[in-house]
Amino acid sequence: MGGPKMERSHKILARGVELAVCRSDQFKTGLLGVTLAVPLQQQTATANALTPDVLYRGSRNYPDMECLSAATDQLYGAALGPAVRQRGESQCVSFLCSFIDDRYALDGMALLEPAARLVGEVLLDPVTEHGVFRRDYVSGEGANLADEINARVNDKRGWSIYRLTQEMCAGEAYALDKLGDADEAVGMEPETLWSRYQQLLERSRVIFYYGGSASPDRVEEAVLQSFQPLLHDRQVQLSCQVVAEPDHPVRRVTEEMDVTQGKLAMGFRTGGVTMGTELYPALLVCNALYGGTAHSKLFQNVREKLSLCYFASSMLDTIKGLMVVSSGVEFADFDRAEQAILDQLEAVRRGEFTAGEHTAAVRAVVNNLVSRRDSQGQMEDDCVTQLLSRGEWTAPEALAEAVERVTPQQVAQAAGMIRLDTVYRLTGKEGQ
Amino acid sequence: MQPMDYATLRERVYAGKLPNGLQVMVLHRPEYSRQFAFFATRYGGMDLRFRGEDGGGWVDTPAGIAHFLEHKMFDTEDGKALEILAANGAVDNAFTASHITGYYFEGTRGFEENLRTLLSFVSVPYFTQESVAKEQGIITQEIRMCEDDPENAVYYQLLESMYAHNPIKTQVVGTVESIAGLTPELLYQCHGAFYRPGNMVLCVAGNVDPDRVAAIAEDVLPKGFSSAVQVDLGQPEPPGAVRAYAQRKMPVAAPLFELGFKGEPAPEGGRLRQELVAQLACDVLFGPSAPLYRRLYEQGLINGSFDCYYSTAPGCAHIMAGGESRDPRQVLDEVLKEARRLVGEGVDGPLWDRLKRAAYGGMVRRLNSLESICIDLAQAYFDGDDYLRFPELFQSIEREDVQRLLECWCTQQRSSLSVITPVDGTVE
DSSP states (O other), rough: OOOOOOOOOOOOOOOTTTEEEEOSSOOSSEEEEEEEEEEOOHHHHHHHHHHHHHTTTSSSOSSSSSHHHHHHTTTSSSSEEEHHHHHHHEEEEEEEEEOOOOGTTTTTTOOHHHHHHHHHHHHBBBHHHHHHHHEHHHHHHHHHOOOOOOOOSSSHHHHHHHHHHHTTTSSSSSGGGGGGGGGHHTTHHHHHHHHHHHHHHHHHHEEEEEESOOHHHHHHHHHHOOOOOSOOOOOOOOOOOOOOOOOOSOOEEEEEEEEEEEEEEEEEEEEOOOSSSSTTHHHHHHHIIISTTTTTTTTIIIIIOOOOOOEEEEEEETTTTEEEEEEEGGGGHHHHHHHHHHHHHHHHHTTTTHHHHHHHHHHHHHHHHHHHGGOOHHHHHHHHHHHHHHHOOOOOHHHHHHHHHHHHHHHHHHHEEEEEEEEEEEEOOOOO | EEEEEEEETTTTEEEEEEHHHHEEEEEEOOOOOEEEEEEEEEEOOTOOOOOOOTTTOOOETTHHHHHHHHHHOOOSSSSHHHHHHTTTTTTTEEEESSSOOOEEEEEOOOHHHHHHHHHHHHHHOOOOOOHHHHHHHHHHHHHHHTTTTTTHHHHHHHHHHSSSSOOGSOTTTTTTTHHTTTHHHHHHHHHHHHHHHGEEEEEEEEEEHHHHHHHHHHHHSSSSSSOOOOOOOSSHHHHHEEEEEOEEEEEEOOEEEEEEEOOOOOTTTHHHHHHHHHHHHHHHHHHHSSSHHHHHHHHOOOTTTTTEEEEEEEEEEEEEEEOOOOOOOHHHHHHHHHHHHHHHHOOOHHHHHHHHHHHHHHHHHHHHHHHHHHHHHHHHTTOOOOGGGHHHHHHHOOOOOHHEEEEEHTTTTEEEEEEEOOOOSSOO
16 A cells, blocks of 8 residues: 555645645546535535536637537547535535646646636636526526436436435435526526526635646636636535434335346445444445445345345445445346345345455445545546545545454444335336 | 656656566556556456367357356365455455456455465366356346446447457356356366466556565466467448447436547557547547536536546447436537547647646556556556656647547547436336
8 A cells, every 4th residue: 555656735725725736646637626525404405517518608708619629629628517416415516627737738838827717717707698597508408407417217227326415304404406406597586696607606615636747836726817716715514414313114216117137236224333433444345345346245146146136235324324235126126036045135234254255345445435436537536526525535445444453343333333214116118 | 667757747667577477567566665566467247258279160159258267266176365364354355347257356465475366266267067057046136237227228329339240248257148058168178268378467556575475476376388368359340330320228317428530540659658648539529628617517518427438349439428418419419529620620739738748747646556557557568658757748649639530539430428307216
């Protein structure tokens, strides 16, 4: 572990505005990201999700997609794009730009400064008409966003998990769609969106991230030059409601669709274990052992031994304290699969796993953590997630060391805190 | 293992051929924490009819067998192979495409043990009646999942419309019926034909010793020299598409489409160049910097899901583009019109310069990923190309190359359109 040189620095530029830099010569590229984080709320979710798409249609200097695309072409095909992410109960609106490192520019061009300028321009200086966003851009992107929201149904596995989460967390901000509401997106007025955009700029928490070969000083200078309007104090409260245990009997939801394979999604609460809590490393190992890898109990038993499904796996939301098990099964096998999935969790609770299974799970988690430094995108994501949920940014190696020390008893203890909350089934239409 | 330096990209690759015919390539990346190893055979979903060097007759196999074999290779007689990888925390997996099957692991510890394990379980087959029957259950579920996947449906519907004979149009996973009759004997026969070292390549990237990689491969794999097998891809393809249009209904939110232009396979040793030319042709014709993209987008005929790419396999090559659209036919009409305009008026000079610059940058960015680079190196080796020579190849490509390709490929006769339309009541 450890690996070659990688220097991290983290600086507060103003209250609620921070810059994180991970300097390394390892990559062919630099990655610059700017993230605006706000609480995920019904009234603002759609507008916040729509804003980056509208901004990405054109800035004052590059007023349409063709001009904007030409500008990224000039930066050796820099990949610039908007992203909307959900972290716990926060909605994050980002622009990410990946561009080749100066060493690979055939004409010796420096890429960081013009890339920062372009990102800053797209985010802060949009093309306008009558002092607000262009109406055709708002209606075009509103329709596209509605299409994107409606297209969730195309991916049946993703859909089953999405529906599960909505049902399980009904009444919690977590259940809101990070993309907002399709009808609201279609009907968005340029004036409304413009005022929401101003609020987003004024009242969000701001995180700048850079990964690449440039020095932190050079990055800071580029950020100061290109994002001046954002560099002022702001007060933002971001939180996430963690429900340790369900306060109701297991909730069951079954829906029908014209599909040939059933989808089973089971939602659990992790008993209040989340990122930064004492049992967090044990929960990561527990998930790997139970259903997080191809060597896990779910994969080995529900898929390989019982041949019940093509996939059965578990995943965590470590900010919200959720675990979701997802599987694709024949309609006739729903009950058997559900029972088998619960049986395996029970086995982990009782500590029925070998020392080999435990070591493998520990090493799988460690491998995943240590590998993250080889990906600029994952490092950016980790940085934003950590700064938002815990306010500090640590190297994955520190967590990896804690994971190495997790005992089988702690794994069983973490599993013992997990409670089934809601079961969602997507089944075929009657008569199929 | 001989080092090859690629100055522009600052890369060094060690390459060599073992006495048994296996090509070994190691990309030296001392600064990475992970190691990635990719072991691949030139065998995939389209290689259904083959003849060994041993003088036997043609063997016909059912659709989906290469993919089925890939699943079964993870079984070993003692069942320990995956435990070793798991014990080291490594992540292993495999995929089967139309003309390549690849097995890989990535890990941060126990590299040599992991590599031995990978090479061993892929090269030593072990199938039983029982294990084949069990796999049929799992793969049946995988096939069902593909059947419900509209992206998969729109893609294969297009290939079926474009190709009369080439087995590229066969679903890699096969069908529930086609895999029902598979036997251990047939699987052994395919393994014997295609998983010989002379038909395979090993690519490793990370902080590893190239000579150790070669030594381990030599130690673990069969010793005798073996060459490639002969595959029958059916009758030569006519240049035109079989059908201009095909559609079906599925539970999707909005119509999905994929349009295709049937091209010509590249000559031996010219595949990477053709790929660069064809990818640039895509950028010129319907990339986001080109005028057509903006026009279609502003008219609401395409959205951000629109994507275009070139793809090739033995005996075939094509350009495809697709996404969601309320009027796919109009998209195709506009594309054909734009292709005619480009052929007539030529490609705009400044546009050409920046597209080339952007394409080069895009390929450099891709080199961050050890996975991408190993797969690209392997594929290029099978194609007789040297992947990391792409910066030099870019220099040699002119506007006229792209115009010629557009003129020859992007015609009504070579085009086909595949559409998936929503069934009523998909979204409540």
